Amino acid sequence: MSTPTGYRVQDPSTDQVVETFPALADGEVDQLLAAAETAQRAWAARPIEERATIVQKVADLFEERKDELAQIIATEMGKRVTEGVEEAEFSSAIFGYFADKGPTFAADRPIETFEGGRAMIRHLPLGVLLGVMPWNFPYYQIARFAAPNLMLGNAIVLKHAEICPRSALAVQQIMDDAGVPAGVYTNVFATHDQIAEFIADPRVAGVSLTGSERAGSVIGALAGQHLKKAVLELGGSDPYIVLDAEDPAEAARTAWATRMYNMGQACNSNKRMIVSADIHDAFVAELVSLAEAMKPGEAADEDPTVFTPLSSRGAAEGLGEQVERARQQGATVHVGGTVTDEAGARFAPAVITGVTSEMDAYREELFGPVAVVYKVESADEALALANDSQYGLGGAVFSQDEAQAERVARQLEVGMANVNTPAGEGAEIPFGGVKRSGFGRELGPLGMDEFVNKQMFYVQD
Template sequence: MSTTPPYQVTDPATGEVIETFPFATDAEVEEAMERSKKAYAAWRSTPIEERSAIVKRAADLFTERAAELGKIIRTEMGKKASSGAGEAEFSGEITAYYADHGPELLAETDLPGHEGKAVIQRLPLGPVLGVMPWNYPYYQVARFAAPNLVAGNTVILKHAENCPRSSAAIAKIFEEAGLPDGVYQNIYATHEQIATMIADPRVRAVSLTGSERAGTAVAEAAGRNLKKVVLELGGSDPYIILDSDDIDEAAETAWATRMENVGQVCNGNKRMIVNEGVYDDFVASLTKRAAAMKPLEGEDGDDTVYSPLVARKAAEALRAQIEDAVSKGATLHAGGEISDGPDAFFAPAVLTGVTPQMRAYTEELFGPVAVVYKVSTDEEAVELANTVEYGLGGAVFSTDEARAIAVAQQLEVGMANVNTPAGEGADVPFGGTKRSGFGRELGPLGIDEFLNKRLFYVER
């Protein structure tokens, strides 16, 4: 049995442990895999229209219970209750998208040149395992589970150890929507038990959203056992501002983007790369906004208050990255402070003068820190953007759209955006390249990952 702490709810605003949940026993893990296997035999044979109707009911429940769901994750990972409710509503939209469009996305297609004889069928694989993170407790699960359930796969879900209540709430939604027993299961598994499940032949594929370290472990286990895997890992996305006719508005957009989920976003704008012509005014505008931020009191607040990070340990780790940069010559313009504890509040910060000798240059800063770089040419911006080993997303802004497009085309990322922080929607694919992982979620590509794309050929 694992020696790590059990699944538990620890309020990041106070450091108080509210509730603990025991790890699953090995017998319970075995039972979950066997139930998933047995449920798959019937679920895959259920007409897709019936599968979609059940998933659509789950989508409605996400929306109906949004306020309640938001309060749950406020105490689990610190998100404002209104933000948590918004996340639950978006999860409903994602789930509804796959319920509505699943039949057409999974339809057979003729192989060109062989009409009437050769088709590509899109069939389920079997039980699939999802290992999900804490930063978006509902959204991350919805984008994994919804397409797989519509496709006819069965789902075993291992959530983050600090999300036992929200993961149970999701399982309850799918149960009340009408999923048959064993089609969706929430299990409080240990890391060792995850390895056991990946190795078991009853589990046919695995999807992980999380850290590089976790991704490496899961990919290694999946490769050893010849299992399909999707990985959505870290990011240090470039956010390039080539010019602007309203630098204060540009700074407001950049700051709001960086403060989303208190900076705990894989595809957040962690590296702001700004042309020297607007750099000074941009940094000054960001600094003004950072200095005006106040810590959240209670469950909710407006855009001038910030939530705690997920845990005290996360705040301390982020502070260490900032201290390393400052000790080597970087300038901290605002923020960066943490309290004496045990809460996890971290004052939003603006950092400039980061060089390759500093941890902040190559490491992901998973929190409310705006790191700003000055460049003099578009070529320099592209070189700096591509210098890190991450390749999740990126954005380029300019009053000259053609210029922004030319720069964005050169970004080594899975998602390139022009004049917007990110293209978003249930139908917009999400995923990266390089050390940000591989595979895609959301949109038509999201349902395509865990399928048997079978050739069916009839000689006529």
Template sequence: MTFTPSRSTGHNGKQHADRLAYRSVNPATGQLVAEYATATDAEVEAAVAAADTAFHQWRAVPVEERAAVAARVGDLFAARVEELAAIATEEMGKPISEARGEVEFCAEIFAYFAAQGPTLAADQPITASAGGQAVIQKRPVGVLLGIMPWNYPFYQVARFVAPNLVLGNTMVLKHAESCPRSALALQQLLDDAGVPAGAYTTLFASHDQIAQVIADPRVQGVSLTGSERAGAAVAEIAGRNLKKVVLELGGSDPYIVLDTDDVTASAQAAFTTRMGNTGQACNSNKRMIVSSEIYDEFVTELTRQANTLIPGDPAADTPGTYAPLSSRAAAEGLVAQIRAAVEAGATLHAGGKLLEGPGAYLAPAVLTGITPDMAAYHQELFGPVAVVYKVENDEDALALANDTPYGLGGAVFSTDPARARRVAEGLEAGMAVVNAAEAEGAEMPFGGVKRSGYGRELGPLGMDEFVNKRLLYIND
């Protein structure tokens, strides 16, 4: 079920201009592809009512049957890789190879929860000191609201939907205003997989309407992936209405290189990681913290890497090119952050320039000399910017890594795994990895601490958020 009442393509549709907030714009060209009207208040009410009705039916379906539906969703993701990837590439500029990888990961996520969900949701007996039988049961809680971002238009939805679909919850999904075609493609996929009407509903709602949905007594929880500002606003409304919230917000993840046998290879790996999704990933390595012994050579190689890239068509994904950011506005905002840092004394070694024209191409940048008195030290730079810091020892590296309002993830590299682990153990983050850029997999919990949010998605913990952990005690 989806609520998208009006649609126009090209630059027409003036009659709906006041309601056409959902717009699909190709960031490589700046061209408007399609636009859709926001839902009416009546349609919002109908979506919530349908989800509530579906919940009372869906929760009664045996978990094995719900898991079978999730498995079919995964199969369809695998079958529609090219179709979905093309939409993501055109809609938010993701390189086509990365878009394919995102869709394939969605297939893995649904397959994981289809296979493991019934076990993860099974009753857990506990020993009762007074005798009798005690069991912790995992039961669905009801209607959930998902508020999803544009940077991973399929993956972010998949990690919210898959576990909750198996648990027996039903969902109303508000996607980013810039990804309506991705949202509709997801709705069609879930419908085709046999997800019951009302169990998953795409809603092109306004911010005011979303506030009303959060407050609705039929809605039992909210999951948001997005900015700190959005997270704070949603959490405030949810708190007033006593609703459970899961928040995955910003990040400024440290990427600590203590030592290496090959500085060039290490710098290339760090740069490749930073350029993933054109730098638009919450858990990207936004702060590279490098030992003084290898710092100069590391920065030189990063600079060389950045200078070799030229703008390219993300649909062609030609080697040696970089893709656009998600929008011209996003690129302009990042340029302003870079400019402010340079004006405050930072050094720009490469890139940082916005190409002329309607596209959203920002030349990959390398920045050093960021100090605590600069705004960039505390901000998240959401795009292709490698910020590099020099440290003298492990203690300084850890102190710098933790000197941030964020706490999503962090990585530590060393030829001595024990040394790297000692530093990683001290990271104030929801995810810490050693000698790898990230720990990625459907079975790996994802989430952060501090201003990066709270709650977890994926893995065993992904089924532990929106669930009634009910005690059943039988006195025998």
């Protein structure tokens, strides 16, 4: 049986395709970009305060429609409904943040000059941008790309994941209802060839992708070939270092809740738990107990001991193959690690120990509900292990000795380092990585500093 392709709603609880959507017709790319280019110039010419009023309306509509939005992605990619509501609320907060702070972030920045005259940095839009977004956070990923760029005066062409057409259309409807002018935000059901056509077109000034390393390599190469600005947010295998804990079981419960959020399908999830030897066994025992208590359920279930489907049957089977390969190479799989459905995408949460640097799992990203725990004898060993990775998205260090945790966290080779919390998160907190986790930043003041012409403007006395 062939795997369905194209834009579709494929319920991961059953693996059934319930609706399909046609891709752009050949020739539509040119027409769409002509409209976007014209609309962008008019949008950029409006005062930023006017753009802010409309962007704030987008924020308001995300909040108003959060229950409906959550139901859509529960069907599309299996997200727990309560988490879908949280995602819509976070998206609202992001649009609201940039509506509020955008005029300040985009204001002219004076430069002290020793030559006389007046010098400043202006913040001007680049033009039409292409966004290529993933399925794991269908609204949040759009929000963090679209909000700052709409405020700047850029126009957006948005290509969502093929399994997220309804959520993509729901966001388009929000933009339209908020008063975003036609052509300033355009959802497209584009093919891979059409994406290449967009990037090659001189009317597209830049591209932002959140996705896999493989997709990032393709998009990054196309952007480079055509001399386009790119922002790439790619994979991660974030270290989560626990140097000590007054209550190892409680520390494990925090780690488990973090790992299970969105069924582990988050780029910056705590995929490598690095735990001091003196608390390791108690920590692992609690994780195993928590995993054993998990039972399959539906997206509407609010019980945290229920595991909902992964995004697709293929994703669940692929993760199962990774876990089985780790087992065959000598790791210990304490619990779970298998697909539990005959047809759907439910995957029994797993706990793995004994992974060594010779095993594939040491280098791979495990994108799902799998807790991999490493035992270390010292803070320095923990740090060396944490940094022995091709990825560099985020990381966290926990200790009752805050100074010690800070010392270690400051040496993490990541874009986001956290002390005594799984992750600092908020519309105001920048997001992005280093190494093979990509480049560029979204959210916070840095989020409005990417697709912008930082124009030097000098007036001689």
